[in-house]
Structure formats: structure tokens, C-alpha cells
Amino acid sequence: MYDITVIGAGVIGGMIARELAKYELKICIVEREGDVAMGATRANSAIVHAGFDAAEGSLKARFNVRGSEMMEKVAEELGVKYKRNGSLVIGFCEEDLKTLKALEERGNKNGVRGLRIVSGEELFKIEPNLSKNVRYALYAPTGAIVCPYELTVAAIGNAMDNGADLKLDFEVTDIRKTDDGYDVISSGETVRTRYVINAAGLYSDRIAAMTGDSSFSVHPRRGEYILLDKECGSLVNTTVFRTPSKMGKGILISPTVDGNLLLGPTSEDMTDKEDRKTTAKGFEKVIKEAAEDVDGIPFNKVITSFCGLRAVGSTGDFIINSPFANFINVAGIESPGLTSAPAIAEYIVGLLEKNGAKLSRKKEHNPIRRPMHYFREASFEEKNEIIKRDKAFGRIVCRCEEVTEGEILEAIRTNPRPRDLDGVKRRTRAQMGRCQGGFCSPYIVELLAREMNIPYEEVTKFGGNSRVNLARTKGEA
């Protein structure tokens, strides 16, 4: 029997599991997909927000500001790339300036440090490539960027290193109350647990309803993004937002921690929780707005576009509560959810104690995880030491991102283990460069088949029926 079962292996479930793994608890994370970080965590703006957006007194404001303070240390412990690059909310007119001042004031009330309005020479010094039509900006020096799936893989890996279990392909079909907790049921397996933490993202309303809590609903909001080649990441230094208006928040332009340039998202309320299609309309909108905000974006350097679904709760704020004993909802975690994740995890510890959980710190707990990118960042001499021990680190598999066989094999053997091409991509960046796996994917398929001891043609892109090859050309095909 588990003490805690976390439903959902996104950034919220992952950070909660990692936090709870510091205590003497038997923890299980269940996830319906074949890998972690497959929902909203997979495709979002990758921003650590400063915290001036959310209304004063809201959970969003509270966890945003606290999460923003915590993120640097969390990222360091987990060996995850993090960069405090600052953010700018840009304004084009007097009307925008009024909004910026209101945002500044709200940010001050929320406890965001260092906010100030900049204009003229100072503004263009911070961001030389802004459109000349930009007149003002709210500068938030605490704004930062982090890679959401890297953070989640590392958080869950760290939880597993400290004893947590992860069950993939575990789609919860029912939850039943027992004498001392709950049975969390899937088609194949039932997990007995004392406490349930519902961090099921878009499906958290469905999970809550299984226990009889129908106090909220969650709907998807589509956001389409465009990612540009690593050549382009230095076009902006900060994350550039537009002044929010009646027309919405607009798109952002941001470098990523890996040096790409990210543009997006669009914002469209939907009903279908699975519809991650990109559209011609969305692509045009992102390009048009981005070109209005920043000069010289080389749109011929687009390497991919994608669509994420944000989990928008029906209350307008994060939904974090305990409707029944031993059952905790962490739902509706839309933006600034990534930023808030460490702060929410910290808060959940308190909420569990209120629910009567007896928490005592583990004596042997290791909060540190070796960075997945340690080899990439090693010096010439250090790399040679590593290659001497393991020749696979001398063999470059992904030429665009310069990822070695050693790094890929290590990723495949490290918790949470990837089982498909996309899983390897999110962990190592192999296939994520300008050729998008054209050269290296046949070789990575081979490594996966070998490591997992499955036939070559059984290797998938992202689990399920997403097989890369359908048959052998010779022999028993």
C-alpha cells in the first residue's frame, strides 16, 4: 500500500512527488501516457513569470511570486538549465503605458522585486531589436526561462531516486473509497493508497468527479507556437510580452534555455481535450504579431511549430483544495503554473499535514540530480576523460545538436526511462535540431530497440500505435 498516489506526471505532479519524496512516505505516480511531461507540460511558453500578472490575493499571485523565488535553486539541484533573462512587457502608446503602470503597481503589491518602467535609450539598450514603434516597457529583472519537460523529467527522476514509483500507461478509470484511503483503478492494475493527489491537468475534473467532487471543470485552451533555429535565440535577451489589452495577452517572443527562439502562443478556448492540431491561421497570427514587436525575425529559420493545451479551471484561479479527507485537488493550473510548481509542491506538504498525514523527514534523501547535459558542458579535457572510460561518448549521433551515443544510452538507462523517440528527444535534444531527426532517428531507433530488447520495427515515436517502421522489407514481413 502506498501512502501517496499522485495522478499525473506533469510538472505539477512531478514537483509534488519530488517534494514529498523528502519524507518517509511510499509514493506512486500514475500517468496515462507512455512518458512523463506529456500534457500541458510538453508545450508551453517555458517562462518563469515574475508575478505581476495575477490579481492580488489570488493563489496564482501567491504561488507565482514564491515559485519564481524558488525556481533557481530547484533548477540547480535538479541539474536543469535555468536563466534569469528578465522580461519586458512592451507598450506602443499612452493607453499601454497606463496598463503597464497598473501592472507595475499590482506586481509591487504581489511582492515582485525590481519592477520598473523603461523607455527610450534604456529600453533599446536592454532589447536593441525591438520594433522602433515600441515606446515603453515594464521591465521585470526577475523574469526567467526554464525548460518545462526537462524540469519535469528531472523532478520525477529525483523522486524515483529517492524511492518513488512511476507507473506509465496507467489511465485511471475509477477511484474507490476504502477504509483507510482509496483504490486508484486502471484497466490493468489497482493501486491502494492512503492519500490521492489529483494533478491530472486537463483531466483533473474527471478524476475529481470519480470521487464525487464536481465542484469545478477544466477546459483546454489551445496555444500554437513556432520554434526557430538556435542561430536566432540571441535576437532578444529578455522575454518580450505585449501589453495585455481587450484583444488578449498577445504572443511572447523569448529565447529558450537551449538558445532557440520561441514565438507564441495563440489563445483559443476549446472543448476537445486531445486536439493539438496546428492551423494555418494560428501560424499566420504568431508571425504577424511577432514581426510587429521585434525587428528582423528570420522566419525562414523556423524548425518546427506545435500546439499546447493549457488546463483552464472554471474558477479563474488555481483550484487547490481537499474536498474529502485524504483527497487533494491540484487543478486548473494554467499559466503561471510552471513558475508556481515548486511553491505549490511546498504548499501541498502543509495541506497533507492538515489532512492528518504524519510526515517525518527521510534521513537519507538526496535532492541533487546530475544534469543530463553535463557532458555537453564539460571541458575538452573532461570530455576526453569521459570518452576514455566510455567510447560511446566519442560518437556523435545527432549532428545538429551534437549529442553523443553515450548521452543517449545514459538517458535511456536513467529514471524516468524514455521508451520512444520523442522521449529520447526531450531528454537529450537529439532530433531537436535543424534537421529534426532526419539523419539520426534511424540510429536512435536502433539504440532503443537494443536497450529495450524489442524488434526494430516495434520502436515508436511516442508510444501506442505511433510505430516508426511498419514492417521488415525482407524475411518474415
Next chain:
Amino acid sequence: MTELVIIGGGPAGMSAAIAAYEAGIRDVLIIERDEALGGILQQCIHNGFGLHKFGEELTGPEYAWRYEKRVRELGIAFKLGTMVLDISKDKVITATNPEDGMFRIEARAIILAMGCRERSKGALNIAGTRPAGIYSAGTAQKYVNMKGYLPGKEIVILGSGDIGLIMARRMTLEGAKVKMVCELMPFSSGLARNIEQCLNDFDIPLKLSHTVVEIHGKERVEGVTIARVDENRKPIEETREFVPCDTLLLSVGLIPENELSKKIGVKLSPITGGAEVDEKRQTSVPGVFACGNVLHVHDLVDFVSEEAEIAGRAAAEYIMEEVAEMQEYVEIETDGRIRYTVPQKTLRGDDVTVFFRVGNVARNVKINVYSGERLVLTKRKSRVAPGEMESVVLSSEILESAKKLRFCLEEE
């Protein structure tokens, strides 16, 4: 210090190495990232290579072997499985492989022969889902020809580049059903002979002025929506049509792979994506030469080999310091209808063959070369197309009196 380092052991790199060796350079090293020499020819198991160069039809591996054999006979050094990570402006090469680890080599001259890569799906922005079953044609070729697996059974191909055409035939021969090849332009960018032998011979329809506007399927491709495009290449809404398939192959262009060239500081042409070079295929950095598909994408490997010989000999001259005194170059411009030339500039002295491509199909045209206002050369063509590289020879007399030459495509 190594006298000559060649980056890439494909057809360009091997041919350049042999030419440099034969011109007297013994200290040559080829660095190849793959586990074998030959480059992309290894997976081009169809025939049609070598007609121009050897007067016979060879398969890709056969063509490559002619050069590899010579490389081995001459004892030219090569390192396989070795990836060049960086080249500094003073020609220090940083590379890695499993045996040597990370290492540096200083070169007196460098020949860039890294080839090209395929344009990926991301660059196209096709709307819809992101399932398994979308491959560039070359990736599918690797799965089928090198690994022995079939990436799909019901295929739609977008783009009529040569690899796409070759793969239409290959997939058909391997038992897959190729439903159609869609081409955005009103003409194919592939060779006429490939359209005949790979599509027409197998009754595979080529839909010109058509593109894929949406991809369907959650886990594996379940179909694509195609549409006819108007003269501005915009899809026409009423012509949208769903085509069931499990695979979409892309053959939508090749991009010279010049990331290393940028690190050395070589000036690149925005049109070819490769280096700007003179008639010796020397780049803007003295002692750094480029040839093959890393310079500009070729139709035939035979021409790659010839271009590489020029670069190999020139690198040898550079190393032996037989470089002519400083002279002024004759610059070569184009009118836009001719998209680019290689070389982009040349010294005077010898006859120089200039290669070029046009931007659009045209019939009954003249290639006119002007020196100032004066027409110095005319070549008549009954048909020109972007998919077929053209050339003219500039005689030493023309060059002697010219400062700048302008290549124009004009109607008869």
C-alpha cells in the same frame, strides 16, 4: 600541422583528396562522420550514376567505390566515425571519435565537403497533427535501403525533388502503394529522366501545383488533405481533398550544411546557402575551399566529382604556394531569372566553366552574358528549368577584357 584536411568523405571529399594527391600533396586527411566512406551514395542503391564521368550506369555504392578504391590505393589517410565540431579562423579543427576522443588538428588548407541535408517538415508549417509516419525522403531511404525496414505502406509524397522520385519507385518496389506525388510548383524540380523512370513507369500520378495542407491522425498518419494552389502558391479552399495514407514523405529541397563554414567565418551566398567562391572554389577565407553539395546542390554526382577535382587541385596549389599574384577578380552577377552562378567571381587567365540555375521554367531562351553594355556571349536553350543545372564556358578572351559580367536569361 596537416597540409590538407578534407571535411567529409562523400563523393566530393574523396574526389578532392585524390585530385590534391595527384597534384603532389601527400599529407592529406579525410575526416568522415559516418562509419564508412561514400556519404549519401551508400544509400542510393539505384543506378544512373557515372554516365557523364565514366560513360556507364553505376549504382551509388559502385560509384563511391571507384573513388574509395583509389583513395585506398594511394594510401590517403581517412578517419571514420569522426565528427568535426569546430574549425577556428586560423584553421584549427576540433573533432571527436570513440578511439581518439576529442582532438585538434591544425591544417594549412581545408576543403569543405560536408554535403547537404533535407529541408524538414518544420520548415513547411503544414497544419494538423504530429503523428508518426512523416519522414524526409532520405530518412525513408535509409530505413529501406540501409536498415531493411519499411516505414510505411500507403504513401503520399510531397515535393518532386529527385530523392522523392527515387523513393516513389523504391517504396513501390518494396511493396508499398505510392498514391501520388504532390508538387507545389507548376513544374517538377527533379530530373526529367527520374519522372519518366520513377513515376510514369509505375503509373504514379504527379500532381503539379498541389500541396499538402493538413496532416491527420493521432498516433500514426491516417491521411493528408491536399489542395491545388493558385499562381501565388496559396491553396485553393474548394479543391481540398482528403487522401487516406499512413505515411507522408517529404522531398522539398536540400540545404547545404554550412554550420562549420560559418564558424570559420566563410562568407555564404544567401541564394545557394553555400560559400561564395572563385573559379578555384576558394571561399572568402584564403586556404579554405568548398565543393559538392555543401557549396550548391547538384543534380548529378558526376558534376560533384568534377567540381571537387577543381577544389582539390586548387588546394594543392595553395599549399605549394603556386597561387597567382594578387589580381582583381571578375565579379559575376545575375539578373534574378538566373538565380545564381558558381563561381561567383573568377580570376583571368584560363577558360572558366560557370554553372548556374534558373528560377523558373522557360522555353526558347538565350543566356546572355554582358560585360557592361556589351554582349559577350550568347547560349541558346530550347528549355531551362530550376531542376537542371546549366553551364557556359567563359573564354580567357572574354575574361581578359571584363571587370564585371552579368548573366541574363532573355527571350529568343
